[in-house]
Amino acid sequence: MLLKLSLTGIKGRLKDYIVLFSGLIMASAIFYMFEALATNKSFVSSNSPIRMASIIFQIGSVLLGIITLVYIIYANNFLMSMRRRDYGMFMMLGAKGRKIAQLIAAETLVIGMAATLVGTVLGIGLTRIISNLLLSQMDIQVKQFSPFYLPAVIVTVVFFMVLFVMAAGVNQYQLLKTPVLQLLHNDQQPNHVSQNKLGQLVQIVLSLIFLTIGYTMLINVATYQIAGLVVALVTIVLGTYFLFNAFFGWMLRLLKGNQYIRNRGLNNFTLAQLRFRIKDYTKMLALVAMLFALALGAITVGIGYQSEIPAMAKTMAPYDVVLNQPNPQARQLAKNLTGVKATANYDVKEDAQTVYYRATQLKKNPIMAVQYSNDRAKGIKPVQLKTLQKGNVAALQAIQVPSQFSKDVKVVTDAEFSQIASGTIPIKTYRVKDFMANLSVIKKIHTQQVIANPELAKGQGALMDGSKYVNYQMANGMFSGLEFMGFFLGIAFLAMLASCLMFKILSGAASDVKRYTMLAKIGTRRSLLKQSIAKEIGVLFCLPGIVGSIHVLFGLQLFKQIMLNPYQNLWLPFTIFMILYVGYYWVTTWLYQGIVLKTVTQ
Incomplete structure (x- = not known):
C-alpha cells in the first residue's frame, strides 16, 4: 500500500521527476566525459599535447568532484522539497517512520542508480562526439584514446553511488528528526529578512573596496606576482559575498522605494520576493558567481589558445x-x-x-x-x-x-x-x-x-x-592540452553550476504556491503572474552571471604574460555561456511556473 501511494505521488509530479532525472543524467554524463580523459594515464602519458596539461587534469578532476557533490546536494534538496508533504501525509495515515525512511532511501537510490547508468552511456557517446570535434579543431593526433574506458565507468558509478547513499542517509535522518506537523506545513514557515542599515552600509563599502583591490592586483599581476594573486583571490571572494549580501539588497530597496517602478504591474510583489531570495541565497549566488567566473574563464582561455597558437607561430617565423x-x-x-x-x-x-x-x-x-x-x-x-x-x-x-x-x-x-x-x-x-x-x-x-x-x-x-610550421607544431604541443582541458572543464562546470542554481530556486517553489494562489484569487491575471516569475528568476540568474563575467574580464589580465591577446574572439565563449545560461533560465522558469501556478486558472 505504501509503495502504491509513493508511486501515485511520483506520477502526480512526473514532470518534476523527469527534470530531476534528466539533470542527474547530464551530471553523470559530464562527469564520465571528464573522467574518461583524467583517469586514462596511458592516454595522457602517450600524447605530448595532452601530457602538458596532466596536472590540470588532476586538479580539474578534484574540482569537478567537489562541484558534483554540491550539485547532488541541491538536487537532493529539490527531491525532498517535492516529497516532504507527501511523507508527512503517509505518517499521518499511520505509516511508521522507519518504513517511510526505507521508502526515501529506495527512491533516492533507484533514481540515482538509473540516472547514473543512463548518464554513463550518454557520456560515452558525448565523449566521442566532443573529443573528435576538439581534436580535429586542434590539429593533434592522439593515441590510446577510446570513448569507452572501463576505469572511468567504474569511477563514475562508484562515485555517484556513494553520493546517493550519503543523500539517502541524510534524507532519512532529516525525516525521522522532523515533526510530522512541520513536514505537513513546511511551506508555511515564515520568512524573515533582517535589516541592519548600518551593517548593510559597511558591507556595501567593503564590497567595493575589496573588489577594487582585487581587480587592481589582477591588472598589475606582473608587479605583485604570487602575493598579488593571493590578495586578489581573498579580496574578490569577500567582495563578491558582500555584494550579494548587502549591495544588491540595497539596490532592490531603492527600486522598491521608487513609486513609478513599484506600482507597475506586480513589481512591488516581485521586488519583495527578490529581496528575500537574494538574502536567503547569498552564499549560493556568491559561489555560483565565483565558479562561473572560473568556468567561463577556462572556456575563454581555452578558445583563446586556439587563435593564439598560429599567432605565436607567426611571431617566430616571418615566412609561411x-x-x-x-x-x-x-x-x-x-x-x-x-x-x-x-x-x-x-x-x-x-x-x-x-x-x-x-x-x-x-x-x-x-x-x-x-x-x-x-x-x-x-x-x-x-x-x-x-x-x-x-x-x-x-x-x-x-x-x-x-x-x-x-x-x-x-x-x-x-x-x-x-x-x-x-x-x-x-x-x-x-x-x-x-x-x-x-x-x-x-x-x-x-x-x-x-x-x-x-x-x-x-x-x-x-x-x-x-619554419613557421615547426613553430606552429611546438606551440600546438604546448597549449592544445590547455585548450582541450579549458573547454572540457569549463563546459562541465557551467552546466553543473547552472543546474545547481536551477534546483536551488526550484526547491523553494513549494513555499510560493500559496502566495501566487492568493494573488490569483484577488483577480491577478495568470499572464502577470508568469511575468513576475520570469522577472524574479531572471534577476537570480543574471546577477551571478554579470558578476562572474566581470570577474573574467579582469581575470584575463593574468594571461597577458603568456598570451598575445587574451581578449581576442571574446564573443565566442560568452556566446556559448549565454546559450547555456538562457537554456537553464528558460527551463527553470517553465518548471517554477508549473509548480506555483498549478492550481491557478486562466
Whole structure:
C-alpha cells in the first residue's frame, strides 16, 4: 500500500521527476566525459599535447568532484522539497517512520542508480562526439584514446553511488528528526529578512573596496606576482559575498522605494520576493558567481589558445613557407597555396665554409624578419641590405636549412656570384593571408622538405628548423592540452553550476504556491503572474552571471604574460555561456511556473 501511494505521488509530479532525472543524467554524463580523459594515464602519458596539461587534469578532476557533490546536494534538496508533504501525509495515515525512511532511501537510490547508468552511456557517446570535434579543431593526433574506458565507468558509478547513499542517509535522518506537523506545513514557515542599515552600509563599502583591490592586483599581476594573486583571490571572494549580501539588497530597496517602478504591474510583489531570495541565497549566488567566473574563464582561455597558437607561430617565423633545395613534389604542392600575398626568389651558392647571396636579389626582395619591442613581437619588417653586410646575418636563417647556419655569409655582386664554381641553389619564400586555411597544404610541403633535407627530421637539425610550421607544431604541443582541458572543464562546470542554481530556486517553489494562489484569487491575471516569475528568476540568474563575467574580464589580465591577446574572439565563449545560461533560465522558469501556478486558472 505504501509503495502504491509513493508511486501515485511520483506520477502526480512526473514532470518534476523527469527534470530531476534528466539533470542527474547530464551530471553523470559530464562527469564520465571528464573522467574518461583524467583517469586514462596511458592516454595522457602517450600524447605530448595532452601530457602538458596532466596536472590540470588532476586538479580539474578534484574540482569537478567537489562541484558534483554540491550539485547532488541541491538536487537532493529539490527531491525532498517535492516529497516532504507527501511523507508527512503517509505518517499521518499511520505509516511508521522507519518504513517511510526505507521508502526515501529506495527512491533516492533507484533514481540515482538509473540516472547514473543512463548518464554513463550518454557520456560515452558525448565523449566521442566532443573529443573528435576538439581534436580535429586542434590539429593533434592522439593515441590510446577510446570513448569507452572501463576505469572511468567504474569511477563514475562508484562515485555517484556513494553520493546517493550519503543523500539517502541524510534524507532519512532529516525525516525521522522532523515533526510530522512541520513536514505537513513546511511551506508555511515564515520568512524573515533582517535589516541592519548600518551593517548593510559597511558591507556595501567593503564590497567595493575589496573588489577594487582585487581587480587592481589582477591588472598589475606582473608587479605583485604570487602575493598579488593571493590578495586578489581573498579580496574578490569577500567582495563578491558582500555584494550579494548587502549591495544588491540595497539596490532592490531603492527600486522598491521608487513609486513609478513599484506600482507597475506586480513589481512591488516581485521586488519583495527578490529581496528575500537574494538574502536567503547569498552564499549560493556568491559561489555560483565565483565558479562561473572560473568556468567561463577556462572556456575563454581555452578558445583563446586556439587563435593564439598560429599567432605565436607567426611571431617566430616571418615566412609561411620556405622552399630551400626543394624536391619536385614540394614545388608542385606550393602551387596549391591560396591567398598568396608575397613571394620572393633567391639564388644561393655555397662551399664548405661560406654561403653566397646575390646583392641585387636581396635589394629587390629584402629578407623579412620579426621585429621585437619589449620582448613582444611588433610585426614583420624588411632587413636592410647594409645590415646584412655588416655581418648581422641572423635574419638569413629564416630561409636557410640547418646545415647552412654554421657557415659564413657573403653578399656578392652578380658578377662575383657567376664566378663561384659551385651549383646554384634556388630558394623561394611564400607569405599567405591565412596560415590556418593553408595548414593542410603547408603540412604536406613540410613533409616533402624533410624528405629532400633529411637533416630536418632528427637530432640537432630538427631542433634548429625555424619554419613557421615547426613553430606552429611546438606551440600546438604546448597549449592544445590547455585548450582541450579549458573547454572540457569549463563546459562541465557551467552546466553543473547552472543546474545547481536551477534546483536551488526550484526547491523553494513549494513555499510560493500559496502566495501566487492568493494573488490569483484577488483577480491577478495568470499572464502577470508568469511575468513576475520570469522577472524574479531572471534577476537570480543574471546577477551571478554579470558578476562572474566581470570577474573574467579582469581575470584575463593574468594571461597577458603568456598570451598575445587574451581578449581576442571574446564573443565566442560568452556566446556559448549565454546559450547555456538562457537554456537553464528558460527551463527553470517553465518548471517554477508549473509548480506555483498549478492550481491557478486562466
